[in-house]
Amino acid sequence: MQILGIESSCDETAAAVVRDGHEILSSVVSSQFDVHGKYGGVVPELASREHLRAVTAVVRQAMEQARCQWGDLSAVAVTRGPGLVGSLLVGMTYAKAICFARKLPLIGVNHIEGHIHAVAMEAGERLEFPALALVVSGGHTHLFEMSAGFSYRLLGKTRDDAAGEAYDKVAKLLGYNYPGGPVLDQLAVFGNPKAVRFPMAKMKGNALDFSFSGLKTAVLRWVQAHEMEAEIAARKALLRTNPSPGVDEWRKLTPQRTLDLIASFQQTVIQELLTRAEAAAEEIGARSLVVSGGVACNAGLRSAALGARIPYPVFFPAPALSTDNAAMIAAAAYPKLRNGEFSDYSMKAQAGLVLA
Numbered sequence: 161m162q163i164l165g166i167e168s169s170c171d172e173t174a175a176a177v178v179r180d181g182h183e184i185l186s187s188v189v190s191s192q193f194d195v196h197g198k199y200g201g202v203v204p205e206l207a208s209r210e211h212l213r214a215v216t217a218v219v220r221q222a223m224e225q226a227r228c229q230w231g232d233l234s235a236v237a238v239t240r241g242p243g244l245v246g247s248l249l250v251g252m253t254y255a256k257a258i259c260f261a262r263k264l265p266l267i268g269v270n271h272i273e274g275h276i277h278a279v280a281m282e283a284g285e286r287l288e289f290p291a292l293a294l295v296v297s298g299g300h301t302h303l304f305e306m307s308a309g310f311s312y313r314l315l316g317k318t319r320d321d322a323a324g325e326a327y328d329k330v331a332k333l334l335g336y337n338y339p340g341g342p343v344l345d346q347l348a349v350f351g352n353p354k355a356v357r358f359p360m361a362k363m364k365g366n367a368l369d370f371s372f373s374g375l376k377t378a379v380l381r382w383v384q385a386h387e388m389e390a391e392i393a394a395r396k397a398l399l400r401t402n403p404s405p406g407v408d409e410w411r412k413l414t415p416q417r418t419l420d421l422i423a424s425f426q427q428t429v430i431q432e433l434l435t436r437a438e439a440a441a442e443e444i445g446a447r448s449l450v451v452s453g454g455v456a457c458n459a460g461l462r463s464a465a466l467g468a469r470i471p472y473p474v475f476f477p478a479p480a481l482s483t484d485n486a487a488m489i490a491a492a493a494y495p496k497l498r499n500g501e502f503s504d505y506s507m508k509a510q511a512g513l514v515l516a
């Protein structure tokens with residue numbers, strides 16, 4: 161059974177064809193980094209317009225690369241949320257039109273469930289339940305208990321910024337480009353993670369919730385206290401001539417003190433994520449830990465999680481499947497296709513998290 165997946169929830173227009181829920185025949189992702197880079201974050205109106213421009217070519221390319229005809233498809237899956245409503249609408253309307261014209265079943269997929277399936281499709285039978293899923297991206301920092309048959313229970317979430325958002329905001333503050341995660345991750349290896357002591361967030365109420373706004377403010381205070389205006393201005397000047405510089409170019413404009421700051425920030429984020437994930441895993445008696453979403457690309461997080469002394473296996477998706485893509489959406493739709501769980505054309509875009 162082949163499913164065409166379409167994803168347009170944020171700033172990536174993506175399409176993929178996946179066979180039997182795990183075999184990726186094609187996966188095409190068109191990113192809008194150059195459009196949003198100079199604003200330091202995603203501008204929703206621009207994102208919708210770029211999706212409109214890209215969607216036809218991206219879907220066509222995914223079908224061609226998979227050598228797939230419309231008649232070979234069993235269904236079309238599309239992200240219905242959470243995400244930017246204007247962006248979601250582009251992918252959803254496109255998917256509905258294909259289904260209407262080609263008489264194909266339509267399957268709406270939750271974006272977060274997609275991120276979890278990015279791991280599940282590779283891990284296969286090695287994934288034991290109950291599993292703990294830590295979904296960390298630009299829009300989400302959520303902990304779910306995942307039971308066999310892919311049903312979910314929310315255990316904790318961020319009360320303010322998502323982890324990826326914290327990376328993006330700190331990068332912007334320091335004069336680096338969007339998205340900030342990859343840049344700071346690459347620079348962090350050159351710094352001393354113990355140089356600056358940032359406090360861990362203390363949560364009242366649900367101890368499995370996260371908070372990153374205090375850390376972001378602590379970085380701001382540190383920057384204000386250390387006269388960094390000139391170096392930040394130099395980085396912003398580079399961005400005006402080159403929207404996405406490489407790590408070598410950034411290093412030349414980053415003094416050791418700032419590398420130490422970045423490494424310390426990253427260390428604190430990793431500690432926040434793993435401390436709560438380990439507590440949640442213990443609480444539910446997890447038999448595996450799944451980490452997914454854009455921040456799962458983070459080299460520091462990967463080595464800390466894979467090196468942790470914990471009694472259950474840890475699964476990360478391949479880097480290309482960590483950030484937004486449509487293969488994960490097609491994969492998440494496969495169990496729904498088998499169960500006959502289809503959506504109708506009244507399906508609406510959902511900005512917030514609804515797991516059903």
Ligand code: KG4
Pocket residue numbers: 170296297298299300323324325327328339340341342345453454455456457458459482483484
């Ligand atoms: O999953 P994703 O592509 O989109 C959302 O659903 O948000 O995640 C994008 C987020 C951005 O905030 C980006 O800065 C972050 O993931 N990210 C990283 C890394 N690569 C991407 N954060 C930390 N380290 C990375 N290597």
Ligand code: ZN
Pocket residue numbers: 271275297298453454483484
């Ligand atoms: Zn995502």
